[in-house]
Amino acid sequence: MIQLYHLTKVYNGRKVALNDVSFKVDEGEFVFIAGPSGAGKTTLIKLIMCEERASQGQILVDRLNLQRIKPNKIPYLRRKIGVIFQDFKLIPTRTVFQNVALRLEVQGAKRSFINKKVRVILKNVGLEGLGEALPPQLSGGEQQRVVIARAMIGDPLILLADEPTGNLDIDLSRNILNLLLDINKGGTTVLMATHNQEILQETNKRVIRLDQGRLVA
């Protein structure tokens, strides 16, 4: 599903964020990207969703070569990928419902379909009854769930999670992890970046370790 070949990303011609990284993630797999902050985890996620382009190497997502993808095809790539952003990227002036619905709206889905789908997904992530709340009124854990709901509502092939348990205590973190494991059981390929050792020990899923932009294990 995701293939990286000698991937390198250099910022401003000086700062090397990723250095010759190669690995594969199969369809339906759950993989952790582990490493301290600054290891290149977020850069890797940005490259996979084509928010940035690699300096060298090749990257294939669902057989699509991202080094050659045309700008007008990027939106369609992103519709296959759900992303849980480290900083949430929720729109504070829109309600929880509207934030989640936005992903289907930009794809041109019908209103009745959107309404039904959003209600179901909010229930699945445990946010029933909070649809009319604004993101700033919610706790960190609740906001994280809104982001997960938004990432999952388009039934993406791939879910990229960038430190989804970053600011949460261990109980809430387990909670979120279990949610992602459930999503993975449904067939979605999940790539979860984390620096949390406790979370890594919770499961026996594959771990790809990065340090200073290099693959270490």
Place this chain on the structure above:
Amino acid sequence: MSKLIYFTRVALNNTAKNIFVSLVSIGTLSLSLLILSAFILLYTNVQNIIKSSTQDLSISVYLDDNISQADLTKLKKSLSELPQTAGINHISKSQALADLKSRFGAHGALLDGLDENPLPASLELKLKPEYRSQNLVRALIKRLENFDGVIDMGYAWEWADKLSGLLNFIKLCGLVIGGLLFLATIFIVSNTIKLTVYSRREEIYTMRLIGSTEGFIKAPFFIEGLLQGLAGGLLALIALFLIFNLLVSQIKFPLGLTVINLTFLSPTAALTLVGSGIFLGLLGSFVSLRRFMGE
């Protein structure tokens, strides 16, 4: 269709959120269009006046009171032999006075106090259509001056000539002021749209990341510009109509000029005015999105 409703809703939301800026934008747009269309209205009316006054093209050849019958007959013959002449009409002194009285209408009695008729008799020389250009008429008048028994000449274009100068001046002013306003309006509309883009920049960024196409993001801004242009154009049209009617009801024409018929913009011109508003609004959006929303 559902997409269009969605885009319009987003556009209206954007307008409502920046209501003050939007109103300033609409106001500027309509003011620019109002000034521009006022020039066009003035121009077309002056043009109409000139056209209607030169339609019935004749040259009045005023005659010496002491002209002999023989000279008059000779003059008539020479004039009728000119290739330019379509017809000749003799207006006697008493006929001239009666014409003037009827033009004065209710004030005609004023002329009854005259001891003697001061008006000269004249020959009204009707011109063939192909000789109605101003230069040809001027050349003809030069020739007529040399005829015996002719004391003066008058033609409707004397003041039409002066109005033509005014017409050119109006055109120049309209073009210069219109051009400047045009640029200023695009600048202001594009800045209004820029403010909306700016206030929604994080939302726009997020929309891109979750799979929104550029068209989907930009469409509401174009609709916002279009709606502002439409509102500005309609406002300008309404304002122009009200001002025009107010002025027409206030203007008192001097004696004898009541025949001038002032007209408002034609339906096509009115539509063009509103269309220009829409065009300006869209252009403003386009400029703004090009400058502030490059990927």
